[in-house]
Amino acid sequence: MKTFLILGAGTGGTMMANKLVKRLDPSEWKIILVDRELEHYYQPGFLFIPFGYYKPEVVVQPKRKFIPANIEFVISDIEMIEPDASRVKLAADKRVIQYDQLLIATGTDIHPEEIEGMKDGGWYKNVFDFYTFKGAVELSKFLKNFNGGRIVVNIAEMPIKCPVAPLEFAFLADYYFKQRGIRNKVEIVYTTPLSGAFTKPVASRMLGDVLIKKDIHTEPDFAVSEVNSSKNTISSYDGREINYDLLVAIPTNMGAEVIGRSGMGDDLNFVPTNKATLQSNKWENVWVIGDATNVPASKAGSVVHYEAETLIENILHTIEGKPLPASFDGHATCHITSGFNKSLLIDFSYDVEPLTGVYPIPVIGPFPLLKENTFNYLGKLSFKWIYWNIMLRGIPFPLPPAFSMAGKRQ
Amino acid sequence: MSVLDKVKFDADGYMEDSNAWTPEIAEAIAKREEVTLTERSWVVINYARNEFKVKGEAPTLRNITKNTDVDTKELYSLFPGGPGKMAAKVAGLHKPTGCI
Structure with a gap:
């Protein structure tokens, strides 16, 4: 009996477990899935919690519900991955798992301690993240009682999970305070280490225009050096200092610590991965999906979905000793919510912005690209249902995985 | 006549052929970008070139500060206005690809 081991039961790990169980011969393969948590979070929903639009409980479900019964699901921390010996050491019961094929789907987490002063006095008092369930819930309590002042949104450094989420937060804050009738008492400042609103030129220009239209001040090329909780200021390395009443932080994103401990990661603990095949650059029986990779694609659920289509074919061909057929093109599709009734859609790849x-x-569309539209927003809302019921369960989706220029204007 | 006359640059001012780079070219690019190179700047430039040779791309700021004794604050003073891009430019490397 051979072992297919999956580390991480988030979007990528769960989706791949569902695909593998359908395609691997159960008389030959045993699939083991390891995660340290029992709950699965619908992370795109974190954005809506601070504004009270989603109740926290709608984004949480038990992981077990999405994992096929014939897969062994182990709850444990991972102590060490030893790829040279094809072995993983778990914390629970000091169990050692010898694998034939390994899929790393350990994701990325925020690290506020990487920014000087961020975790001092103000953390979860008037400095919040919304990239964790706890952060989003705590921020919702704060916003309810916030009646005016300056909100600073800060991206510490790239890459981050869902690079459009900070923009969406700023757009939604504008809408939220308008609804509450106090937008004139709230100043919104968007600080980013990038030179504009987004990483790619056309989108950066168009999203930059949306920021201006919504009276959100952008502070570009802002590389945060320090947060001072007693003065409520955020500073940049080039000497800019901005006061805040509320700091909404997107701290440094890093891969799982076990990746670093095991000597498998880059400077941010992301696993060096072949961007076309999604195989580890160093070990032939190690595959990587989603936020855990260092590939130059967005860290987003849509990317994981497209990657999974490539990955399943590559894994099956490798097992059969055939050359790798599929190549991932960096395809990403993102909804950018710009208010509680409108959103923009972007669709891009490694090569095409x-x-x-x-x-x-x-x-026909029906979704217009890079344009605010109510239909796009309905698409975004329906995605929660699609995520829980189709995507996680590895059911094929009526959108082609490969990026296409059809319908796009250059 | 400047040493830069025969050097090919892309639209953003990065050298097209990093193999054609020489320390003299670095000095000339720095002058054009109004950056003064010191002994400490060269710690960064030499490290960045070595990294590029091994990995095929310019190192991130985090990589530079982790593997040299230059910290982020000093990097910003050595290469004002975006040390990642400026150091890559002076070191004759392609534009850093860090942003997605």
């Missing part, structure tokens, strides 16, 4: 046009069918 987000462009205007319609998606997925030329002329």
Whole structure:
């Protein structure tokens, strides 16, 4: 009996477990899935919690519900991965698992301690993240009682999970305070280490225009050096200092600590991965998916979904001793919520930046790209249902995994 | 006549062929970008070139500060206005690809 070991039962690990169980011969393969937590979080929903639009409980479900019964699901921390020996050491019962194939899906977490002063006095008092369940819930309590002042949104450094989420937060804050009738008492400042609103030129220009339209001040090229909780200021290395009443922080994102401990990661604990095949650059029986990789694609659920299509074929061919057929093109599709009734859609890849046009069918769409639209927003809302009921369960999705120029304008 | 006359740059001012780079070219690029190079700048430039040779891309700020004795604050004073991009430019490397 051979062992297929999956580390991490988030979006990527769960989706791949569901795909593998359908494609691997159960008389030959045993699939083991390891995670340290019992709950699965619908992370795109974290954005809506601070504004009270989602109740916290709608984004949480038991992981077990999405894992096929014939997969062994182990709850444990991972102590060490030893890829040279094809072995993983777990914390629970000091269990050692010898694997034939390994899939790393350990994701990324925020690290506020990487920014000087961020975790001092103000953390979860008037400095919050919204990339964790706890952060989003705590921030919702704060916002309810916030009646005016300056909100600073800060991205510490790239890459981050869901690079559009900070923009969405700023857009939604504008909408939220308008609804409460106190937008004139709230100043919103968007500080980013990038030179504009987004990483790619066309989207950066168009999203930059949306920021201006919503009266959100952008502070570009802002590399945060320090947060001072007693003065309520955030400073940059080039000497800028901004006061805040509320700091919404997107701290440094790093891969799992076990990746670093095991000597498998780069400077941010992301695993060096072949960007086309999603195989580890160093070990042939190690595969990597989603936020855990260092590939230059967005760290987002849609990317994981597209990657999974490539990965399953590559894994099966490798097991059969055939050459790798599939190659991932960096395809990402992101909804950018710009208010509680509108959103923008972007669709891009390693080689092609987000462009205007319609998606997925030329002329018809129905979703316009890079343009605020109510239909896009309905698409974003329906995604929660799709995520829980289709995506996680590895059920094929009616959108092609490969990036296409059809419907896009250059 | 400047040493830069024969050097090819891309639209953003990064050298197209990093193999054509020489320390003299670095000095000339720095002058054009109004950056003064010191002994400490060269710690960064030499490290960045070595990293590029091994990994095929310019190192991130985090990588530089982790593997040299230059900290982030000093990096910003050595290469004002974006040390990652500026150091890569002076070291004759392609534009850093860090942003997604």
